[in-house]
Amino acid sequence: MSHQFTTPPDLATDLTAISQEYRLPGLAWAVSPVDGPVLAGATGQQRTDRQAKVTVHDRLHLGSCTKPMTASMLATLIPDRLQWDLRLADVFPPGEIHEAYHDATLAYLLAHYAGLPPFDEDHQFLAAPEPRGSQAQQRDTFARWALKQEPAVLPGTYLYSNAGVGVAAVVAERITGRTWEELMHERLFAPLELPSAGFGWPGRTHTAEPWGHQWVDGAWTPHDPNGTYQLHPGIGPAGDVYMSILDFAVFAREHLRGLLGSGRLLDQDSYRRIHAPFLPGGQSGLGWGVSTYRGRQASTHSGSAETFLALIVVLPDEGHAFVAVTNAAGGSADAGTRAALSHLVGRFTGARVGT
Incomplete structure (x- = not known):
């Protein structure tokens, strides 16, 4: 365009x-x-x-500034495929994530209230699993690992987190069977005619x-x-x-x-x-x-x-x-x-x- x-x-x-x-x-x-x-x-x-x-x-x-874009894409999936109050326990099998995250919702993740650490410094990734497979596979592996860890704060408490938005994307990937990249192209970049994205x-x-x-x-x-x-x-x-x-x-x-x-x-x-x-x-919306x-x-x-x-x-x-x-x-x-x-x-x- x-x-x-x-x-x-x-x-x-x-x-x-x-x-x-x-x-x-x-x-x-x-x-x-x-x-x-x-x-x-x-x-x-x-x-x-x-x-x-x-x-x-x-x-x-x-x-x-990618965060508002990912949130916008996810909003296009509501209510047909996703819901803002979808719980992590409804997406990840029992035992796959720390019990403290069970009731954290998709909205919690995008508003930075899920309790996940920030993951805004290189050292925070040192213990993460070695990246293997496709980008989507690596995201899924990282999300499962991050959700196994103790929360950085009690879920329901604000803490700005890159990981939270990453997990939100994995939720969409698991529900739709499409990768985040595909969803962004199909549901955001193409409809808004953003050819450079x-x-x-x-x-x-x-x-x-x-x-x-x-x-x-x-x-x-x-x-x-x-x-x-x-x-x-x-x-x-x-x-x-x-x-x-x-x-x-x-x-x-x-x-x-x-x-x-x-x-x-x-x-x-x-x-x-x-x-x-x-x-x-508060001063945090969804993304x-x-x-x-x-x-x-x-x-x-x-x-x-x-x-x-x-x-x-x-x-x-x-x-x-x-x-x-x-x-x-x-x-x-x-x-x-x-x-x-x-x-x-x-x-x-x-x-x-x-x-």
């Missing part, structure tokens, strides 16, 4: 200045109003050791795509996507999708429109369920961070697997959604990307929303 977009010169100038101020290797950004063309632009380099420029068509790794480091599958960067010894160092550092398949559904900034903006606008009653993927009640606090007063400002709704997420950084904000009461991605993590990447997003949000709305 060829997305309609415009690049206002003044916005491009402002965002380029912000990117240069924070010394970002590259930056892509987009504004999605409810109607009309997306506003989008890109600046900087695909790699600091090459001259190729970042464009709005380049594929960028989204890290944990895929899995893993974008430069691993497409040689002309941006590389991520890490801050090493005072400089941005390109990360070779074919190197040893890859996300563990067990948490792929929590953080391993890539797509262009234009496709990311389409996804953001779908949730904006869905909350306002004109979404294509789900009905309005389903969108409201995903974006509502899981517990009263989203949720909050309010001056009585207005905000749904947000950030994502980084230590080489890229992505941000998404959906403001239904303001009629706008925003996305920004840099091909870097560490150093000034966080501050720079948030400054870019803050500039965009402030330009088009009265909101001041953190991510």
Whole structure:
């Protein structure tokens, strides 16, 4: 699909200045109003050791901004194949998981209330089974191993967990007989027409795509996507999708429109369920961070697997959604990307929303 977009010169100038101020290797950004063309632009380099420029068509790794996407895909399976209150004990045979997880539900997993450890540091994977078989087989093995361990917190207590979203995907795989990758393509990427979407480091599958960067010894160092550092398949559904900034903006606008009653993927009640606090007063929906400002709704997420950084904000009461991605993590990447997003949000709305 060829997305309609415009690049206002003044916005491009402002965002380029912000990117240069924070010394970002590259930056892509987009504004999605409810109607009309997306506003989008890109600046900087695909790699600091090459001259190729970042464009709005380049594929960028989204890290944990994958979580809202996995939650959206799972919502398409409800109520025909899945239910939010489906218990882990209804999916995994007796004795296969720790009894503390028996009553944890699909919604618990997506809202980070299942009690599973974060699995956001390399050392947490050291005791995990050696990866064998297909990606789906490795996810299943990891999920069964993780669910055998003692909970990190009592189920029903909030603890942000990549493993929880990975287990949620395995639940869907077991029920449908389809892999997470197949389900994402069939039920999310194809219906929303996101042709650039895929899995893993974008430069691993497409040689002309941006590389991520890490801050090493005072400089941005390109990360070779074919190197040893890859996300563990067990948490792929929590953080391993890539797509262009234009496709990311389409996804953001779908949730904006869905909350306002004109979404294509789900009905309005389903969108409201995903974006509502899981517990009263909480700040976690199903795959989203949720909050309010001056009585207005905000749904947000950030994502980084230590080489890229992505941000998404959906403001239904303001009629706008925003996305920004840099091909870097560490150093000034966080501050720079948030400054870019803050500039965009402030330009088009009265909101001041953190991510």
